[in-house]
Amino acid sequence: MIIGVSLISLFPIIYNVYISFTNQNLYHFRHYSIVGLVNYGKLFKGLDADFFIVLARTFLFVGVCIPLFLIVGMLTALAVNHPSVRWKPFWRVALIVPWAVPTYITALVWKFFFNGEFGTLNQLYRVVAGPQAGLPWLTDPNWAFGSVVLANVWMSYPFFMVVILGALQSIPSDMYEAAAVDGAGAWRKFWRITVPLLRPAILPATILSAIVTFNVLNTAYLITQGGPFSSAAKPGATDFVMVYAFRNAFLLFNYSYIAAFAVVIFFLLFTVTMGSLRFTGLIQEDAR
Amino acid sequence: MTVRPAELDAPLVARPRTATEPGVGARGRRFLSRAAAPVLIHAFLVAMVIFALFPIFFVLQAAFRPGQSLYSLSLSLWPDHPTWDNFTYIWTQQPFPTWLRNSLAIAIGTMICGLIGSATGAYAIARFRFAGKKITLITLLAIQAFPSVLALIPIYIILKTVGLVGSPFGLMLAYVAGALVFSTWNLKGYFDTIPRELDEAALIDGCTVTQAFVRIILPLSLPALAVTALLMFLTSWNEWVMAQTLLLNEDAYTVPVGLWGLASNYRIPWGYFAAGSLIVSIPVMVLFLGLQRYFRSGLTVGGVKG
Numbered sequence: 001m002i003i004g005v006s007l008i009s010l011f012p013i014i015y016n017v018y019i020s021f022t023n024q025n026l027y028h029f030r031h032y033s034i035v036g037l038v039n040y041g042k043l044f045k046g047l048d049a050d051f052f053i054v055l056a057r058t059f060l061f062v063g064v065c066i067p068l069f070l071i072v073g074m075l076t077a078l079a080v081n082h083p084s085v086r087w088k089p090f091w092r093v094a095l096i097v098p099w100a101v102p103t104y105i106t107a108l109v110w111k112f113f114f115n116g117e118f119g120t121l122n123q124l125y126r127v128v129a130g131p132q133a134g135l136p137w138l139t140d141p142n143w144a145f146g147s148v149v150l151a152n153v154w155m156s157y158p159f160f161m162v163v164i165l166g167a168l169q170s171i172p173s174d175m176y177e178a179a180a181v182d183g184a185g186a187w188r189k190f191w192r193i194t195v196p197l198l199r200p201a202i203l204p205a206t207i208l209s210a211i212v213t214f215n216v217l218n219t220a221y222l223i224t225q226g227g228p229f230s231s232a233a234k235p236g237a238t239d240f241v242m243v244y245a246f247r248n249a250f251l252l253f254n255y256s257y258i259a260a261f262a263v264v265i266f267f268l269l270f271t272v273t274m275g276s277l278r279f280t281g282l283i284q285e286d287a288r
Numbered sequence: 289m290t291v292r293p294a295e296l297d298a299p300l301v302a303r304p305r306t307a308t309e310p311g312v313g314a315r316g317r318r319f320l321s322r323a324a325a326p327v328l329i330h331a332f333l334v335a336m337v338i339f340a341l342f343p344i345f346f347v348l349q350a351a352f353r354p355g356q357s358l359y360s361l362s363l364s365l366w367p368d369h370p371t372w373d374n375f376t377y378i379w380t381q382q383p384f385p386t387w388l389r390n391s392l393a394i395a396i397g398t399m400i401c402g403l404i405g406s407a408t409g410a411y412a413i414a415r416f417r418f419a420g421k422k423i424t425l426i427t428l429l430a431i432q433a434f435p436s437v438l439a440l441i442p443i444y445i446i447l448k449t450v451g452l453v454g455s456p457f458g459l460m461l462a463y464v465a466g467a468l469v470f471s472t473w474n475l476k477g478y479f480d481t482i483p484r485e486l487d488e489a490a491l492i493d494g495c496t497v498t499q500a501f502v503r504i505i506l507p508l509s510l511p512a513l514a515v516t517a518l519l520m521f522l523t524s525w526n527e528w529v530m531a532q533t534l535l536l537n538e539d540a541y542t543v544p545v546g547l548w549g550l551a552s553n554y555r556i557p558w559g560y561f562a563a564g565s566l567i568v569s570i571p572v573m574v575l576f577l578g579l580q581r582y583f584r585s586g587l588t589v590g591g592v593k594g
Contacts, residue, residue: 085333094341099576101344112558
């Protein structure tokens, strides 16, 4: 059975490696041939190759998103957990809702919000700035990047809120009382007690979330389709790794090129996954 | 800072101070901030809830708004003449019931196949020593690290070669392959917590290994099985990319693919999309919010492992 599981799930990956050495695409679907490392050469042909642009942009996206998730998740968790807050279950559930709605729906809702003409955000902006005004939410490259970040923060902060909230509740309150007796202020209590005790919960969540964010597709593709594009040959402003792969494979049909792309990305992700497992000490427990 | 007796008595409760007390400068400000803190925190929570819920509210009002009026340039929070028109339209004029039936069939099929595969696989990993166990574990991790979007290319080519592109059955196979890895890890973690003595006792009493698994382990892991099954169901129910790529004609569409078609075309009133979204996401939200207390332990640990 376990072999069956491995085979069903593993076979596509092995087959993918094979495709990456061929020239299979829409025109050579049945009659393709082995071409060796041509696809890999195309990936690494220079520092301005699509691969590096897309990778750098995705890292930037992860680098911007993760701190924002952490800050918003931490602030909401601390607020919900504050002793003076009433109706805690209500706040908790209301703030988790963005996580509960399927992402393909929320991505399309945000796309509507960002629409230049009818979009809710520009309608609100016109109230302040006059009837002709409008912000280029999805038409300017930098704005589009920011728009996708905004939508992504909305979708992802509840995960951090739930993780941090759970960890906060396991911190014994007498630690804070002892610190208060010793004269520590709120700021000091936060950095000296809360943060160190939250670390074991936050670290794995951050690594997991970084991998998920790196693999973002729905949010970016459904909102921008990878655009705006400056020219047809170059990746667009929100062409993150998976968006780029999806577009090239299923709109441009460069199967073998993206298969090679997939192999490289896979090694990257696998290294990160293994590294993070060793780092968080989970592998020892499992590989007894 | 030295601690004065007055603070030792009630260190966490702010005592009103008068201006004649010593230390009014810094301490007076701290008292102020303590009194203001609950107000500020509640204000922050209200702002965050508006941020969190506004998109949901927007879908709700759009679903009840008649026709094209969403594309007007005026702001209004709630439609003047709310109607059920959007709901009746997608239910009768669009193949929405068919999409719903397809989604349901695929999700239930994925859940059942995935559960059988992952429960037996997880039991083998949790209880038996066999050659290549460590390799299997690492392979499972490796598969999990391979993003499903990238696996989509070989899956597409394989399915196309065997003639299953466009068939809901092919899509289900792809979902099962994706679901097995995470579910196996998740269930293995749970099986590990069941004491080995229980199945050893059953074996001594004359049970076969299969009986021990079916009679002892499965009943004990019902909560974990239920959560894993529901997660597989939800993943399949909410999946868009694979369905979009692997399903070709409208009769085979699942709900996400159908709704994307409705939303991506600006000539089709957006209200139809909103009404359809509401129908599919309300059950999902109820399920999800009911499950959320399991997430902290199950999802984060299982997710990082897997």
